[in-house]
Amino acid sequence: MKVNKPIIHSAAFILKHDKGSDEEAAFMVKAWDMLACIPGVKDFRILEIINDSNPYDYELEMRFDNEEQLEAYKAHPNHWDQVNKKGFVEEVWVKEVKDFLEKDTVVIRK
Template identity: 40%
Template sequence: MVIFTLKHASGSPEERTFLEDGRRILSAIPQVTQFRVCRQTSAKNDYAFGFSMDFASQADYDAYNAHPDHTAFVEQRWLTEVSRFLEIDFADAMR
C-alpha cells in the first residue's frame, strides 16, 4: 500500500487522469491482485489517496517492483506528479 498526495488540484482532470492511469497500468501487472484506488476519509492524516494491492508471495511483490511497467510509471508519472507519499508494505502476521 502507498498513501500519497498529488501536486494536482483536488478534483482536477490531471488528478483523475493520474488515478485512472495508475489503476490501468499497475493493475495490469500479472502479479498484482486486489488493486484498489482509495480516497482518504480520515481526519487523522492529510494524505489524499492510496493505492492498495495484494501479492501472493514475496517473489510476486519483488517481480512487481522490478516490472518495466511499474518502474516506468514511477519514473515518468510518480516522481513528477506526487508531492509526498508513504509506502506501507505488510505481510500476513498470522500465517
Template identity: 40%
Template sequence: MNSSAARIIHSVLFSLKHSQGSEQERRFLEDGRTILTSIPVVNDFQVFRQVSPKNDYDFGFSMVFNDRTDYETYNNHPAHAAFVSERWEQEVEKFLEIDYEAI
C-alpha cells in the first residue's frame, strides 16, 4: 500500500437550478470555493466545468483530505453544514457524490 492510500478525494458532480452564465451561478461557485476552503482540513479544492457529452452534470467540486478523520471533520464542520442547508439544498438541481481512496 502506498503512502497516499489514506488520502480521500471527495468529488461531487452537480447541476444548478440557475441559468447557465447567470450571476446566481457565478455566485454559487464562488461562494462554494470561499466557504469550503475556509475549513482547515480541505486541501487542493478545485471547481470544474464539466465538458464531456457522456453525462449531464454541469460542474464539479473536488477536494482532498489527508485521512478519514479529516473527511469526517469536514462533513461535520459548521461551515459545511451551513453551506449544504442554506445553499446546496436550495440551489442544486441534481448531484452525484464520489469519494475515492487510493488502493
C-alpha cells in the first residue's frame, strides 16, 4: 500500500537486560544516538510502557512525512546496513532485544 501522508513508525520491545541496569541505559543511548539523527526522522521518542496488559516494556517511536522517508530510514546504514551487517539492527537490536512488535500507522482522525 503506497502511503503519501505522515506515518508513525514504532517498535514495542522487551530487552534482555534487567530494568534499571547499566546495559538498559546504554541501549537507550545507542538507540537515540544512532536513529534520531537519520534524515527524515521526526519526533523521535523512547517510551516506557506502563500498562500491565501490554507484554512489552518500552517503545521506540518516530514520525515520517511519507512512506518514501520511512523507506529511506530503513535503508540508512545507521538503521541497517544489510551488506556490511552493521547499524542499529545488527549491532544492537538483534543482540539486546528479547521480543518486539513493530508497527507502522497513520492517523485516520484527530
